[in-house]
Each structure stands twice: as structure tokens, then as C-alpha cells.
Amino acid sequence: MSLHDTTQTKILDAAEFLFAERGFAETSLRTITGRAKVNLASVNYHFGSKKSLIQAVFDRFLQEFTAQLSSHLDQLEREPAEELQAETLLSALIDPLLSLNTTRNNAVSIFMRLLGRAYAETQGHLRRYVTERYGHVLVRFTHLFQKGYPELSNDQIFWRLHYMLGSLIFTLAGSDALRQISEADFNRSLEVKDVIQEMVPFLAAGMKA
Amino acid sequence: MSLHDTTQTKILDAAEFLFAERGFAETSLRTITGRAKVNLASVNYHFGSKKSLIQAVFDRFLQEFTAQLSSHLDQLEREPAEELQAETLLSALIDPLLSLNTTRNNAVSIFMRLLGRAYAETQGHLRRYVTERYGHVLVRFTHLFQKGYPELSNDQIFWRLHYMLGSLIFTLAGSDALRQISEADFNRSLEVKDVIQEMVPFLAAGMKA
DNA sequence: GTATGTTTCAAACAAGTGTTTTACTGTGCC
DNA sequence: GGCACAGTAAAACACTTGTTTGAAACATAC
Numbered sequence A, B: 001m002s003l004h005d006t007t008q009t010k011i012l013d014a015a016e017f018l019f020a021e022r023g024f025a026e027t028s029l030r031t032i033t034g035r036a037k038v039n040l041a042s043v044n045y046h047f048g049s050k051k052s053l054i055q056a057v058f059d060r061f062l063q064e065f066t067a068q069l070s071s072h073l074d075q076l077e078r079e080p081a082e083e084l085q086a087e088t089l090l091s092a093l094i095d096p097l098l099s100l101n102t103t104r105n106n107a108v109s110i111f112m113r114l115l116g117r118a119y120a121e122t123q124g125h126l127r128r129y130v131t132e133r134y135g136h137v138l139v140r141f142t143h144l145f146q147k148g149y150p151e152l153s154n155d156q157i158f159w160r161l162h163y164m165l166g167s168l169i170f171t172l173a174g175s176d177a178l179r180q181i182s183e184a185d186f187n188r189s190l191e192v193k194d195v196i197q198e199m200v201p202f203l204a205a206g207m208k209a
Numbered sequence C: 001g002t003a004t005g006t007t008t009c010a011a012a013c014a015a016g017t018g019t020t021t022t023a024c025t026g027t028g029c030c
Numbered sequence D: 001g002g003c004a005c006a007g008t009a010a011a012a013c014a015c016t017t018g019t020t021t022g023a024a025a026c027a028t029a030c
Helices: A007-022 A029-036 A041-047 A050-077 A086-103 A107-120 A125-148 A154-173 A175-186 A192-208 B007-022 B029-036 B041-047 B050-076 B086-103 B107-120 B125-148 B154-173 B175-186 B192-208
Strands: none
Touching: A007 A029, A007 A041, A007 A050, A007 A107, A029 A041, A041 A050, A050 A086, A050 A107, A050 A125, A086 A107, A086 A125, A086 A154, A086 A192, A107 A125, A107 A154, A107 A175, A107 A192, A107 B107, A107 B154, A125 A154, A154 A175, A154 A192, A154 B107, A154 B154, A154 B175, A154 B192, A175 A192, A175 B154, A192 B154, A192 B192, B007 B029, B007 B041, B007 B050, B007 B107, B029 B041, B041 B050, B050 B086, B050 B107, B050 B125, B086 B107, B086 B125, B086 B154, B086 B192, B107 B125, B107 B154, B107 B175, B107 B192, B125 B154, B154 B175, B154 B192, B175 B192
């Protein structure tokens, strides 16, 4: 049996779609197993619990994303400070996203919606889990910005990075709906790639402000 | 009995706090009525259903907010185009937020977290309810930006407005946690007011880019 | 004070949840 | 063939959910 047709990946595929679409609590295991066309008990058999399934969904996305981001950061950390323009740094974030989208359909939108939901879980374990496991990549990213823009104070960079993340997550999480509105109003068809590229000047100008 | 101690407002107060903190599905009516110190059945008696309670929570916030925003827009719509700088337009959005925060403690953070959750409900009724009932104010806001920045295309403005909303909602929704991190890392205590003001240069630069 | 309409209360209801159990199926190994 | 074992299947479990019920308490009017 191919790796892409195992029960585990069928569950993961169905779960990540439904979690992004409706949220974690609003998605029952019966809905997931129904969509994945597997038995209800197989979730607990393969993943242990619903909570662990949620973490597994995040892990599959974040491992692929942070691996790519990390190799971009490796490269940037060897560059001199004057090469670290906001646009260059942004592409270290954007390239892995675009690559995600070519691997799987609509992956960026799903990924960002999941991130938005994890972020909303202020008191939940999920946010802590994600930041503890993948937070170090964000720290490296922050240091590169400090190196590229020494005239900005550390907390200015801290906050502006979060403004940027807000724009990215918020816009890309809703990009499906927004693209439809945009096409209806302006008769201009947009790909996710275009939406992302369109954001770069906005974000870069803000970072340099 | 004072207006602020009625069963209905006690329920609304408890509900808006818990909805913002945990989400709609994750908050049971028993948790709400427990916190509000009222009987379980009173929610269905006064509001009809849980769904209607959620809408009522949004109405209370949005009525106060859009009323203030609307009067700002009335004033701006009488100004000549050259007065419509990004910073000026932003203050039409920010002033009502700050005024919300003086009326009730931490209201901005709660309000923004609720908005973020409503936005995440891509397929749910809530997002449709909010946009249908309060969307016209956003349209007026868009027109003012088009008037102030005629060199930008309509869909550029459309998208940048959403980038801006993303930053605002995302940052302010997490402002409690972010402020704690910021204080720990940089020994600088920040009020919500400071966080908002700090965003203005970033957002304005992006809009003008 | 009695009658009327409104609000509160405890209890119960049906439906849906995550999880566990138990039996069954297939597969590879000796 | 027989055996151990990973995976699947259906059913049941204990529990929580939103909602409804019917009686009690309260307020208001005449």
C-alpha cells in the first residue's frame, strides 16, 4: 500500500481540512473518520487521542515548513548586514509557503487557518506546544532583522514582526473568500501566489518605517 | 435593579469574556451561567438559544463601536481629499477602540479576540451575520481611502485594508500575552494604548507604499 | 388580597461526544 | 497447518452538551 493511502495519512488529510474549515472542537472524530472513509476507532488506535491527532496535524505541516525556512535562514546568516533587506528576509518566509502550495492544493490557506486557530487558543495547550517546538526558528528570524536594521530598537522589531505575522496569517487564512470577493468586484483573477507577492511592498514598507 | 446587574447583562458579561478566552464551542452554557451566577435556563429564556447569545454579544460590542466609527466617518467625508492622510484615517478606527477600552477593562483585547474568532468561522453563520449587519461601515471606510489615495488601484486598497485589519486584530487579540513577553524581554511596561499607537507608523507606511 | 404576567429554579430530556472494549480479519513466519 | 500479531470493525460506555418542562417565587395592577 502506498504511503499516501495508509489509514494514518487518510485521517491526517481529512482532519487538517476539517480542522481548518470548522475548528477543532467543532469537528468530531466521526466527521473525520467519515470523510477519511475509515473506522471511528482507528483514530484512537493510531494517534491515541483527539488532542494528539491535532498535534500530529500541526507537526506534519510545521516540520515541512520549518525545515525549508531553516535552510533559508542558514544561508541568510552567512550574509553581511547590508544584504538583509526586508524584502530579502520576507522571501525566507514566503518561499517555503509557496513551495507548500505546489506540493498540495490550497495548502497555504489550510496551514494559515490552522495557525490562526492555534494562535486563538490563548490558554490551550496547542499554542504552548507549537511555540515550544518551533519557536526557536522565529528567534533566529528576529535576530536577522535586528542585524539588518540596527537603527530599530529590539522591541520595535519584536512588535513589527508580529504586525507582519498578523497580516500574513489573517490575509492568507481568508484568502479563498477574499479572492472571490476581489474577482467579483474587480474582474481580476488572483492566485494565492499573487496575493502573497502583493503583500511584500506593504510589509516591507512597514518594517522600514 | 440597576441596568448593569440584570440577568441579561450578567450573562452577556460572562459570555463575552469566556467566548474571547476559549471560543464559542469550547464554552458551555453551564460555564457561562456558573460565572454569571444565574440559572442555566435563563440563557434560553432571555436569548432563545446559544447562537442568539453569541450574536447578542457581538451586537453589544459592534453597536457601540460602529456608532463611534460612523460619526468619525461623517466628519471625514466632509474633508477635502488632501486631508485624508493614512494616519488620519487610521485614527477614525483607533479612537473608537481606545474609547472602548476606557469604558470597560481590557475591552479592546476581548473585542479583537471575538472578531478574530468570528473571522475564523469561514463557513459559519456568524461571519455572514456580522458582515451583513455592519459591513456598510467598512465600505464607507474604503471609499475614504480611495479618495485620499487616488493613485492606488481599487483592489490594491481593498487588499491593503485587509492587511491592516489583520495586523490590528491579530496583534490586539494577543496583546495581553505579547505585552507580558515584551515587558519581560525589554523591561518596558506597555499599555494597550501604547501598543496601538506603536502600530500607526507601520500601518501608515504600508498603506502608502 | 387576589389575579396576572414575568422571571427564576431544579430536574429531566434527547442527542452527540471521545474513548474503550471485544471480536474479527488478514498477513507473514516457522 | 498453526501461531502470533498488526489492523479493522461494530457496539457499547460514560459523559457533556443545548434545550425543554413544570412548578415555584416574584412583581405589578386593580
